[in-house]
Amino acid sequence: MWQGGTPQELTELAADLLAAVAERLPAVAADGPVPDGAAGAETGEDWSLDPAHLLYSLYERGGTPDSVARRVAEAAGAQVAVEAEEQPVPVPASASDDGAYAIPPLAELADLLGRPEVTEARRARLAAPARALATMVDALGATGCLFRRGDAYGLTPLGGTVLRHVLLSGGVAAPDAAEAAAWDARTTTAAVRRWPPAVAAAALAAWAEHRGGGDAEWAPLLAALAGERDAGHRGPALLGAVSALDHAGVPNGVLRSALTDPVLGAHALRVLRARGEDADAAAVPLESRALLLAEELEERRLADRHTAAAEPGGAEGGGQAPRRLLGAFDAAAADWPRGGAALVAGLARAAPGSVGGVLSALRGHHPDTAVADAAAHELKELGRRRGHRH
Numbered sequence: 001m002w003q004g005g006t007p008q009e010l011t012e013l014a015a016d017l018l019a020a021v022a023e024r025l026p027a028v029a030a031d032g033p034v035p036d037g038a039a040g041a042e043t044g045e046d047w048s049l050d051p052a053h054l055l056y057s058l059y060e061r062g063g064t065p066d067s068v069a070r071r072v073a074e075a076a077g078a079q080v081a082v083e084a085e086e087q088p089v090p091v092p093a094s095a096s097d098d099g100a101y102a103i104p105p106l107a108e109l110a111d112l113l114g115r116p117e118v119t120e121a122r123r124a125r126l127a128a129p130a131r132a133l134a135t136m137v138d139a140l141g142a143t144g145c146l147f148r149r150g151d152a153y154g155l156t157p158l159g160g161t162v163l164r165h166v167l168l169s170g171g172v173a174a175p176d177a178a179e180a181a182a183w184d185a186r187t188t189t190a191a192v193r194r195w196p197p198a199v200a201a202a203a204l205a206a207w208a209e210h211r212g213g214g215d216a217e218w219a220p221l222l223a224a225l226a227g228e229r230d231a232g233h234r235g236p237a238l239l240g241a242v243s244a245l246d247h248a249g250v251p252n253g254v255l256r257s258a259l260t261d262p263v264l265g266a267h268a269l270r271v272l273r274a275r276g277e278d279a280d281a282a283a284v285p286l287e288s289r290a291l292l293l294a295e296e297l298e299e300r301r302l303a304d305r306h307t308a309a310a311e312p313g314g315a316e317g318g319g320q321a322p323r324r325l326l327g328a329f330d331a332a333a334a335d336w337p338r339g340g341a342a343l344v345a346g347l348a349r350a351a352p353g354s355v356g357g358v359l360s361a362l363r364g365h366h367p368d369t370a371v372a373d374a375a376a377h378e379l380k381e382l383g384r385r386r387g388h389r390h
Contacts, residue, residue: 014158014161018140018143018162021051021140021142027050029048048075049075059163059174065089065091066153068137068151070089076126079302079305081302082299083114084111101130103123103126117306134148137153141153145159175191186224188204188207189225205249208221222264225263226263259280266293267292286346290350290351295351296328297347300324301358304324322365329371340371341373345374359375
C-alpha cells in the first residue's frame with residue numbers, strides 16, 4: 001500500500017492505524033491514566049481526556065498548536081482566560097518531540113492560561129495529569145499524525161488530512177481552504193463566528209485574497225459581518241470573527257468606512273488605533289460602543305470570578321465585589337452620555353443575549369444606587385422579553 005497505493009488509500013490506512021492506537025490508550029484524568037474510565041477517584045475531581053476528544057479538539061482549532069498543560073487545566077476546571085483558550089502555542093524549535101515532559105514554569109503557565117494569579121499549588125496539581133497527557137500525545141504521534149515539542153503539540157499535515165477524512169466519512173462538514181474560499185460572503189462570516197480567532201482571520205484573509213485582496217473584496221465581508229446582527233448574533237457571538245479583523249489584514253480604508261456601522265464601528269476604531277492610525281471616535285455610534293463594551297465587561301466579570309475562586313476559601317461567584325468589572329464600567333460611564341444608568345440601558349439594548357451576568361454583578365455590587373437600580377430594571381425587562389418569546 002505504501003509503495004503503490006493511491007492518496008485516498010493511504011489516507012484510509014493511516015486513519016485505521018490512528019484509530020487502532022487511539023482505542024488502546026486509556027483516558028487521562030486527575031490521577032493519571034484511568035483504564036477503567038473512572039476519573040479522579042482519589043482526589044474527588046471528575047474529569048477525563050480520551051484520545052478521540054483530544055484529536056477532535058485539535059481539528060476544531062483549525063490545526064493550530066495547543067498546550068498540554070493548558071488542555072489539562074481546561075479539563076480539570078482550572079480557569080483559562082477567554083482570550084487565551086484558543087490562542088496558538090509557539091512551537092519551540094529546540095525541544096525534542098520524544099523527550100521527557102515537564103510542565104512549564106509558573107510564569108509561562110500563567111501566560112498560557114491567561115491568569116497571572118495562578119499558583120504554584122495549582123501547577124503542582126496539574127503536573128501528573130499533564131505528564132500522562134504528553135504520554136498519550138507521544139503514543140498518537142507514533143502514527144505520524146501528531147507531534148509534540150516540549151509542552152506544545154498539534155496535528156501534522158497527515159493528521160489534518162486523516163481527521164478530515166474521518167469527519168467526512170461520518171457525515172460531518174469539514175471544508176478545506178479551497179471550499180471556504182469559494183463560499184459567498186454571508187456563508188463565510190456565519191461560519192467563522194464559531195472558529196478560533198486565528199483560524200477565522202486566516203479564512204477571512206484567504207477569502208479576500210482569492211478575489212483580489214483589495215478594498216472592493218473586503219467590503220462585502222465586513223458588510224456580512226455587520227449583517228449578522230439581523231440574525232440575532234450579537235455580543236460574544238461576533239467576537240471570534242470581529243477580533244480577527246486586525247490579524248486578517250483588513251485594509252485601513254475599509255475599516256474607516258465601517259466606523260459608522262452600529263455593529264462594527266467600535267471594533268474598527270480599536271483596530272485602527274492599534275495600528276497607530278488616526279480615527280474619528282465621534283463617528284462611532286453608541287450602539288457599537290455598547291456592543292464592544294458588553295464584550296469587554298463580560299471578560300472582566302469572568303476574570304473577577306476566576307480570581308475569587310483561586311483565593312483560599314474562595315468560591316466561584318462569591319460575594320466579594322468584582323473589582324475589574326466595576327473599574328472598567330465606571331471608566332466607560334465617565335464618557336457615556338447621561339452617565340452610568342444610561343450606559344446600563346445601552347448595554348441591555350446592544351447585547352441582550354449576553355449581558356445578563358454583567359447586569360447581575362452591577363445590580364448586586366455597584367455602589368451607585370442609580371446604576372444598581374437601572375441594572376435591576378434591565379434584568380427584569382430581559383426576563384420579561386424572554387418569557388414572551390417562549
